[in-house]
Amino acid sequence: MxxxxxxxxxxxxxxxxxxxxxxxxxxxxxxxxxxxxxxxxxxxxxxxxxxxxxxxxxxxxxxxxxxxxxxxxxxxxxxxxxxxxxxxxxxxxxxxxxxxxxxxxxxxxxxxxxxxxxxSGQASPVFEHGSLRFLPERGEVTLNGVPISLSRRELLLLEKFLRSGDSLLTEDQLKDALYGMETEIGSNALNVHIHHLRQKLGRDLIQTVRGMGYRLGPPPGDDGGEAP
The missing domain is CATH 3.40.50.2300 (Response regulator)
Structure with a gap:
């Protein structure tokens, strides 16, 4: 954040x-x-x-x-x-x-x-999205009870989506959440992080809204969704 x-x-x-x-x-x-x-x-x-x-x-x-x-x-x-x-x-x-x-x-x-x-109207310090569980304070992510290792920027990105619920997030909002004002970033950097999250947590976790941005997808099922 x-x-x-x-x-x-x-x-x-x-x-x-x-x-x-x-x-x-x-x-x-x-x-x-x-x-x-x-x-x-x-x-x-x-x-x-x-x-x-x-x-x-x-x-x-x-x-x-x-x-x-x-x-x-x-x-x-x-x-x-x-x-x-x-x-x-x-x-x-x-x-x-x-x-x-x-x-x-x-x-x-x-x-x-x-x-x-x-x-964000959240009472608990733990995010639960279907079988996905995320504790930001410790950087701990589990899917179906299995620990998932995420990089620092993947954790930042996941938290941004989970806090935003079903709200649409633009590329600029996501880049600011990951990099802030000063960091020079490559044109494809955000897409790379989103791709990695989809690989690890299921391809439907993040939905692309063409020409507008991205939003959190439906909760993964007990099988964690199908990876791309």
Whole structure:
């Protein structure tokens, strides 16, 4: 899943990116409100981590403007402002969670995943799609009870489809989930990852909607579906 990190402290950002990309998350970082506005306009992010002490604008002002424009992406505020009034103001301004610095990385990751579950209407941390079972926190996938080994990007892709249900996903949305803003990718890279998922989990798991994108297919049966 794609995380937009808005943080001007290099040390904090470096630790966050290193930790979150082991989950796996894909993280893009910007250091200012101006950079955040540009990123929100150009990348399909799943969740935002927002520092409030930005060099060009207060983070709460930025958040209020987003909510006034109808942007509903989950936002976790990460800040050193620890007064109760600050926490209340942050939540009332549209934050979905409020975490204080210094923070525990494992707890922060758990909070991010809880927000993602809430945003997608999912109560359980485990995805079950027919005989397919996926635990994102551990990167564990089973089909008919048999463990399936997936690469990091295959896990990212699978999670994106499972979280999206039957919603149509465009190529740009999927590429952002796998690579973010900065990575140069080959024109066929996404198709290769989709092909590998179909080989391992059944060819009907991901459906191609010609000229539009892809969507999650019907749950695999007890035999796991026929591989291509």
């Amino acid at each position: 794609h995380v937009l990190l808005i943080e001007d402290d290099d040390l904090v950002a470096s630790g966050l990116i290193s930790g979150l990309e082991m989950e796996p998350f894909v993280v893009d970082r910007v250091t200012s409100a101006r950079g955040a506005e540009h990123a929100m306009a150009t990348v399909n992010t799943d969740i935002v981590i927002l520092d409030l002490g930005l060099p060009d604008r207060d983070g709460l002002e930025l958040l209020r403007q987003w909510r006034a424009r109808g942007l509903s992406v989950p936002v976790l505020v990460l800040t050193a402002r620890d007064a109760m009034d600050d926490r209340v103001t942050g939540l009332e301004s549209g934050a979905d969670d409020y975490v204080l610095k210094p923070f525990d990385l494992d707890e922060l990751s758990a909070r991010l995943r809880a927000l993602l579950r809430r945003a």
